[in-house]
Amino acid sequence: MERTLLIIKPDAVAGRHIGDILKMVVDAGFNIKALRMTRLTRDQAARFYAVHEGKPFYEPLQDYMTSGKIVPVALERENAVAKLREVLGATDPAKAAPGTIRALYGSSIERNAAHGSDSVENGLQETAFFFGESEF
Numbered sequence: 001m002e003r004t005l006l007i008i009k010p011d012a013v014a015g016r017h018i019g020d021i022l023k024m025v026v027d028a029g030f031n032i033k034a035l036r037m038t039r040l041t042r043d044q045a046a047r048f049y050a051v052h053e054g055k056p057f058y059e060p061l062q063d064y065m066t067s068g069k070i071v072p073v074a075l076e077r078e079n080a081v082a083k084l085r086e087v088l089g090a091t092d093p094a095k096a097a098p099g100t101i102r103a104l105y106g107s108s109i110e111r112n113a114a115h116g117s118d119s120v121e122n123g124l125q126e127t128a129f130f131f132g133e134s135e136f
């Protein structure tokens with residue numbers, strides 16, 4: 001079973017879409033292995049998105065990701081990383097396929113409702129960022 005990290009981002013939490021998004025991933029065959037509601041510190045957001053250091057959206061992304069509560073969710077299924085990105089849709093909600101999480105609940109390329117790990121390795125690293133092995 002492959003592991004991936006979903007984060008329901010501050011815009012989707014504030015928009016009351018936690019339940020809608022969890023239903024979509026469960027309906028897509030994922031098992032929810034761990035979840036919580038939390039608010040990232042600036043330092044945590046900087047570390048989580050360190051791969052984007054130097055990009056023009058790095059600082060605004062930290063502002064946004066620390067602006068409210070988020071719901072990190074550890075998910076498992078076969079081919080979890082690719083499948084979650086399919087259910088999320090393209091980064092820019094305007095380009096996301098109809099019926100995807102970002103098409104339904106995202107409002108801009110930054111405020112795009114949810115995050116999904118982008119590789120099998122990052123799926124393991126990012127779930128470990130939020131959850132201890134004993135929580136699985």
Ligand code: ATP
Nearest residue numbers: 052057061090091109110111112114115116117118
């Ligand atoms: P995520 O990592 O959140 O699943 P992604 O892998 O589709 O999204 P990345 O390139 O990793 O896209 O970008 C990380 C996040 O940074 C995006 O989800 C979005 O919130 C923000 N972002 C990406 N590109 C831009 C941009 N051009 N302008 C503003 N924000 C952006």
Ligand code: MG
Nearest residue numbers: 115116117118
């Ligand atoms: Mg990414």
